[in-house]
Amino acid sequence: MNKKTNEELQVLTEKATAGDKKALETLITGVQDIVFNLSLRMLGTFADAEDATQDILLKVITHLSTFRGESSFTTWVFRIAVNHLKNYKKHMFARYPLSFEYYGADIENGKAQDVPDLTQNVEKDILAEELKMSCTNVMLQCLDVESRCIFILGTMFKADSRIAGDILGITPEAYRQRLSRIRRKMADFLGQYCGEYGGGSCRCRDRVNYAIQSHRINPLQQDYMTATEISAETMMDVKNAMEDLDDLAQYFSFCKSYRCSEYTKQQILELLGSTQLSVIRQS
Numbered sequence: 001m002n003k004k005t006n007e008e009l010q011v012l013t014e015k016a017t018a019g020d021k022k023a024l025e026t027l028i029t030g031v032q033d034i035v036f037n038l039s040l041r042m043l044g045t046f047a048d049a050e051d052a053t054q055d056i057l058l059k060v061i062t063h064l065s066t067f068r069g070e071s072s073f074t075t076w077v078f079r080i081a082v083n084h085l086k087n088y089k090k091h092m093f094a095r096y097p098l099s100f101e102y103y104g105a106d107i108e109n110g111k112a113q114d115v116p117d118l119t120q121n122v123e124k125d126i127l128a129e130e131l132k133m134s135c136t137n138v139m140l141q142c143l144d145v146e147s148r149c150i151f152i153l154g155t156m157f158k159a160d161s162r163i164a165g166d167i168l169g170i171t172p173e174a175y176r177q178r179l180s181r182i183r184r185k186m187a188d189f190l191g192q193y194c195g196e197y198g199g200g201s202c203r204c205r206d207r208v209n210y211a212i213q214s215h216r217i218n219p220l221q222q223d224y225m226t227a228t229e230i231s232a233e234t235m236m237d238v239k240n241a242m243e244d245l246d247d248l249a250q251y252f253s254f255c256k257s258y259r260c261s262e263y264t265k266q267q268i269l270e271l272l273g274s275t276q277l278s279v280i281r282q283s
Contacts, residue, residue, distance in 0.1 A: 048091035112210035128205040133224035228259040
């Protein structure tokens with residue numbers, strides 16, 4: 001979202017609630033990327049994140065009249081998004097949950113060298129980068145839902161402990177302590193297994209064909225490599241304050257941020273301009 005004061009956002013929400021479509025579009029397009037990135041990290045796949053983003057933004061629209069400006073608009077949106085995602089059961093990893101033990105065993109025992117070439121003439125280095133981004137994102141699914149929320153808010157969005165604690169319903173002290181433990185757990189796993197970010201033996205380039213065979217990446221549909229990345233500087237604009245929680249903050253450089261896909265943006269714009277939205281808001 002472009003930098004706006006709380007007063008400006010309050011005016012926009014009042015206009016949007018009163019039926020001003022331009023104000024509503026400004027608010028929703030301003031938060032769609034952060035909602036998408038939160039959804040992507042929480043759910044693990046682009047397809048599930050796109051579906052959840054639309055659900056969450058619809059909730060934001062229908063609850064807009066309840067925004068009182070007692071927190072920043074971004075924090076208010078985060079609260080809605082987190083509550084929705086913590087109870088979201090339609091994504092792939094809700095049906096097929098992961099654990100660090102399972103993931104580690106797959107890295108150690110998967111016979112990647114026995115899989116034939118499945119790259120379909122796509123450069124292996126490109127697919128290795130796709131796998132790296134996918135793997136590190138999917139690794140978050142090894143955390144329980146609450147821990148995943150804490151890690152994402154603290155590491156990716158660098159949320160102030162007071163704000164994050166308020167979003168999650170825990171004290172700032174509990175948030176800081178849990179974030180530190182979760183970061184250490186993630187760092188330990190990377191250190192043991194990952195050769196890209198840690199000291200392990202696993203190399204993405206060596207596991208490309210195994211990943212294709214396991215349907216973890218698709219040479220003809222590269223979600224991460226075709227997504228538009230958001231600069232770290234831009235992402236800093238969405239955070240409300242900054243705390244140095246521990247020395248692991250820069251360890252997780254793989255937590256990149258992406259723009260919503262053009263498909264999702266178009267769906268959102270169509271929703272904002274539809275008569276269906278008027279019916280939903282009045283119901």
